[in-house]
Amino acid sequence: MTQPIRIGIVGMGGFAGSHHNTVARLEERGIVRLVCACDPRRAAFGAEQQAWRFGPRNVGVFDDYRPMLEACHGDLDYVVIPTPIQLHAEMHDAITFLGIPAYVEKPPTLDYVELGRMIAADSRARRSSLVGFNYIVEKSRLALKERLLSGEFGAIRGGTLSALWPRPSSYFTRNGWSGRLVIDGQVVLDSCFGNAISHFVHNMLFWAGAPGLYSWAQVAAVRAELYRAHAIEGADTFFVEADLATGCTLRFALSHACAGASTSSETVICEKAVLRYAVGGQIEIAWKDGRTERTASGPFDGLEENHIEYCRYLRGEIPRPATTLEDSRPFVVLNDLAHVSSGTIVAIPAQLVSHERDEKEQKDYVSVSGLAKAVDNFLSRGVWPGEAGWRRDKGDVVTPSDLGRFHGTVRAMAAANKAAARAGAAG
Ligand SMILES: NC(=O)c1ccc[n+]([C@@H]2O[C@H](COP(=O)([O-])OP(=O)(O)OC[C@H]3O[C@@H](n4cnc5c(N)ncnc54)[C@H](O)[C@@H]3O)[C@@H](O)[C@H]2O)c1
Incomplete structure (x- = not known):
């Protein structure tokens, strides 16, 4: 029996909510475990946190990704960044600084100079980050x-x-x-x-x-x-x-x-x-x-397939993520x-x-x-x-x-x- 891959998710609303739904389903199948999540408006997502059963699943909840990473970085195999495009680079930088790879939602950034910086930062992570273009898998x-x-x-x-x-x-x-x-x-x-x-x-x-x-x-x-x-x-x-x-x-x-x-x-x-x-x-x-x-x-459930394939990559079962x-x-x-x-x-x-x-x-x-x-x-x-x-x-x-x-x-x-x-x- 393999250990579940340990995940953090930045954000709770918008498309971050879809990641929470998918990760909760994959957790029931023993593929992943949600360690922590954050959102600057976490109180606005009380009903969602109940529906996702954060309490029984023992999910750590934070207002911001920085304290979340500080508290949980030793327990994370990857962190999902399904946040506004202009925040991706700074979040990816903080996560990979700790050696952790990220599942960065598409587009990673729309500025080619910033993308160059993200590519350089990614080399600090234990494994390559994934960019969430849905259909390559x-x-x-x-x-x-x-x-x-x-x-x-x-x-x-x-x-x-x-x-x-x-x-x-x-x-x-x-x-x-x-x-x-x-x-x-x-x-x-x-x-x-x-x-x-x-x-x-x-x-x-x-x-x-x-x-x-x-x-x-x-x-x-x-x-x-x-x-x-x-x-x-x-x-x-x-x-x-x-x-x-x-x-x-x-x-x-x-x-x-x-x-x-x-x-x-x-x-x-x-x-x-x-x-x-x-x-x-x-x-x-x-x-x-x-x-x-x-x-x-x-x-085809793009989100589910991408999480499953990324977990397979992190377990060493396949050689690379779908899109780096x-x-x-x-x-x-x-x-x-x-x-x-x-x-x-x-x-x-x-x-x-x-x-x-x-x-x-x-x-x-x-x-x-x-x-x-x-x-x-x-x-x-x-x-x-x-x-x-x-x-x-x-x-x-x-x-x-x-x-x-x-x-x-x-x-x-x-x-x-x-x-x-x-x-x-x-x-
Ligand atoms: N793969 C797909 O099919 C798909 C579909 C929709 C959106 N997306 C991508 O997902 C990303 C988010 O899009 P969205 O429309 O959901 O955006 P959004 O503005 O609704 O934000 C998503 C989440 O980020 C949170 N957030 C904002 N600032 C934050 C911060 N400082 N710290 C932590 N969380 C913060 C918000 O509270 C929200 O929960 C984008 O990159 C978008 O392109 C992908």
Whole structure:
């Protein structure tokens, strides 16, 4: 009988609550044990602490992660960081300073310089930290990537990601950091591309990554147009084209400025076949010779699978975590270069934006007329929405050598937003 892996969780609300639910279930199966948890508003989570049975499970509860680590660091195998993006780096620093690895929620950070510091700090931990991109552990994904690497489908010619994930206006007011570019001088950069849909962007780089199974493609050049329809500081709609170091091009069209059902589709175009992967849906392989293979990707609990696999890594049963901080670098660089390329975040023309009230949910959505067509035109034909009626200049073609412009670009975007808000208030 192996000993349960000992865990601490920073936070209790938001997605931290989902980690508590998962860890409580895994504790019943003897896989893990929750040693401690903290939250600056711990009193607000009294009912949750009861539901999670913190008392009988003998969980230490703290107001802050620092005293929690001071009291419990000798009893911890890993600490989960499911907190606001801009707090990840300081929490990861404090945890790895004590030699403890972390399960850092995605995105680890959206600032490539900060990511470099986190990668360096991680070398102090006993084992590598995990970044919580949900879908790399999927068995069906790993099996398909093996087939890609074996050359069965021929060389990768390109790929597209389409993801329309409606978010109501309340999503952006649920905490102090949603949709923000910068807080107190620190990069946040919360967006559909950098946060909620980042899993799928990371997945696309995973498909194109070689030579090993756990490889992510390096980005060589990026062009992007960033837009907003919600009243937020950052962008809620991204059109991005990335030339990879391998020579092929990926296109991404993502938005939170929509209503109705969420859709997402990862497509990989190869010499001999086109692969379409829908999480929780269907995997389709359309061969150029006319054959089509279809299988279900099957039900998948990303959080549970990631905790189980990370415990297996910490027990020495598998050689590496699904995504390390270093593996996240291509995603963070791509996100940062998309901002540098776009230069500005442009408001989607007002006559295209309508406001929709979902009476059942009691929530307000925005909807952009022609969005699905703009996505299709971009992904299939390379037509940029700016030139097709959304009225903006093209994004610059930028390369990793332009990353030095990243912080200045983000500061300028935040300043432009403030100036527009002031002008709006004055007018
Ligand atoms: N893997 C996934 O599918 C998934 C889904 C949703 C969110 N996330 C990620 O989880 C993270 C948190 O997102 P969220 O929307 O739940 O954020 P949130 O703002 O709701 O915060 C989460 C928790 O952090 C706590 N917290 C805030 N400041 C703290 C501090 N100083 N010390 C300790 N705890 C603190 C909050 O009280 C809350 O309990 C983000 O990185 C997000 O991208 C991942």
